[in-house]
């Protein structure tokens with residue numbers, strides 16, 4: 001079997017053109033353009049690339065954006081001071097502090113400092129709590145991108161066994177929540193799936209993965225999902241982004257394409273969707289803040 005491609009690049013382009021029209025309508029009605037402030041501390045090359053791509057996508061659809069670059073030796077207090085200014089700035093609807101941060105800065109302190117209405121990453125405990133309780137303000141970008149990519153391709157989540165490999169706060173944990181939740185008017189990205197979360201201490205990972213109708217790999221370990229771990233015909237979503245010899249690779253061994261029914265590529269799968277959902281949240285933030 002050669003898996004069908006879950007093309008995030010094409011879907012993200014479609015979503016961007018829809019959002020560009022919504023932004024243009026808002027501006028024609030005399031509203032401020034939605035605005036995203038990105039904050040980059042230090043010189044991590046991957047973070048620089050991610051932030052550049054996020055800003056390019058903002059430019060494409062008319063979202064105002066600003067980059068605040070701070071040196072690697074910035075203190076936590078200096079970063080919190082900048083976040084306070086952005087919290088108070090009416091032109092800024094979304095604040096994105098690119099992670100990871102240098103070790104002298106506590107990630108938790110920064111996540112707590114972003115005012116929840118401008119928390120377009122959906123990392124603040126208030127927004128995580130709302131998501132958990134089934135009445136989200138925002139959806140976290142990568143999990144939302146995964147849900148949209150699968151749904152758009154006509155794959156049904158409801159009643160399926162979804163196995164999420166990885167339990168990070170950014171992907172595995174919130175994605176598992178969204179997949180298990182009831183789809184309601186207040187929570188339209190709820191998926192009604194039966195969900196298992198696997199992690200580094202999971203016993204018999206191979207058999208567990210083979211029982212998945214939809215397998216989501218979010219481990220950060222290159223090629224750790226091998227062909228014998230996949231049920232023939234299953235949908236496999238690769239959320240991994242590692243660099244091996246300067247090349248971007250996912251968590252899924254290329255041989256999985258011969259077993260799976262559907263496979264999201266790296267690059268060109270979940271990555272572009274994550275950025276599209278960040279734009280979506282920024283637009284939503286503008287609607288919530290400015291009306």
Ligand code: GUN
Nearest residue numbers: 096097098099100121141
């Ligand atoms: N670092 C890796 N992924 C993310 C993300 O989704 N948001 C932010 N702010 N930093 C990240």
